[in-house]
Amino acid sequence: MRTVTVVGASLSGVYAARELRTQGFDGRLVIVGDEPHRPYDRPPLSKDFLTGRADEDQLALTDAEETAELDAEWLLGVRARGLDARGRTVLLDNGRTVSTDGVVIATGAAARRLPGDDLAGVHTLRTLDDARALREELTRGPLRVVVIGGGFIGAETASSCAALGHDVTVVEAAPLPLVPHLGPDMAAVCAALHRRGGVSLVTGIGVAGLRGSGTARSDGGRAAASHDGPAAGPSVAEGVAPRRTVTGVRLTDGRTLPADVVIVGIGATPNTGWLAGSTLALHDGVLCDDGCVTGLAQVVAVGDVARVGGARAEHWTSATEQPRFAVRNLLAGRTVDTVRSLPYFWSDQYGARIQFAGRRHEADTVRIAEGAIEDGAPAEGGFLALYERDGRTTAVLSVDRPRPFMRARRELARSAGPVEPAAL
Incomplete structure (x- = not known):
């Protein structure tokens, strides 16, 4: 491939650009972003940035040194409006077209x-x-x-x-x-x-x-x-x-x-409107196989816009992990590796950190392994809860127990078997 275009200067888009360079792509790299801003981290927007504890400089995902190392052509403040049927040309709303050999779709989602x-x-x-x-x-x-x-x-x-x-x-x-x-x-x-x-x-x-x-x-x-x-x-x-x-x-x-x-705050809708008329399958996101590859081998999708293996995950961890597999498959021209990451998310609320990993099922029972719940609320020091089914742990939840949670998460990742269809 001589040219790869990343559509979406988002978290997953930046990680895809990094992976392209890390995995040996030394050709022309184009990054298209509909916002005029350089890529930034979104989780702090609802927390430290909103309360004034963080400024915009602290949100930046790349610094000047990394930007130079990426050696990318940045097209910011311009929106993609179409992808040709073969996935070889990206159409922009300023009338420009970008001819490309590969495309990474990382357009994320828009607030409902x-x-x-x-x-x-x-x-x-x-x-x-x-x-x-x-x-x-x-x-x-x-x-x-x-x-x-x-x-x-x-x-x-x-x-x-x-x-x-x-x-x-x-x-x-x-x-x-x-x-x-x-x-x-x-x-x-x-x-x-x-x-x-x-x-x-x-x-x-x-x-x-x-x-x-x-x-x-x-x-x-x-x-x-x-x-x-x-x-x-x-x-x-x-x-x-x-x-x-x-x-x-x-x-x-x-x-x-x-x-x-x-x-x-009623959820988000994947940004797929610009793909109408392309040959890609769309249904609550861009449909991909387990390796983030679409129906066109030269087009992959990552992050909030990607429906990977039947599911769309709107979490920071998924947006940072999927690009590694997507880029590997894009450069190979076929699916040679699949995403095997254990679902994980966290949330900071009212001075407490909630962390969850795994795949919960309605039939699971919950056991408090550490800490306690008092009067229906987390006790001082929080707790660690294990979701269990048929004698095995399927998921883990913690409130203010980060170290025990990370140990349980690692153990869960080691013991996790194939994903059950019901979990999707």
């Missing part, structure tokens, strides 16, 4: 939004620009913050908002946050962290819509409409219709939660 939620004060948290806007919003003083969605992003953002002194409520449509990941028993224990952090938790109830006031807040003059009526009249000063401001969240049980700020 509530229909019609374009009100001032409504935020998602996926990109650096999202985090900048939300951090600035949270400096306005004590606010009533409603977080819609109790997943990892929602919980971490709620934790950060509470640490900043805001009045926070989390709304989760499921009976408990994180039930699909942890199961009902352990999800209930981790949900207690919200209460311990002074955050109200509303579960088992959906969101019917948002309420907005007729009083516009300055936002640069962009026009918008709210759920509850048309946008306010044109601004005399600006000559455009300013955005209305969110005032509350309407729940499906008829209640309205007052809100100065609303954060929508």
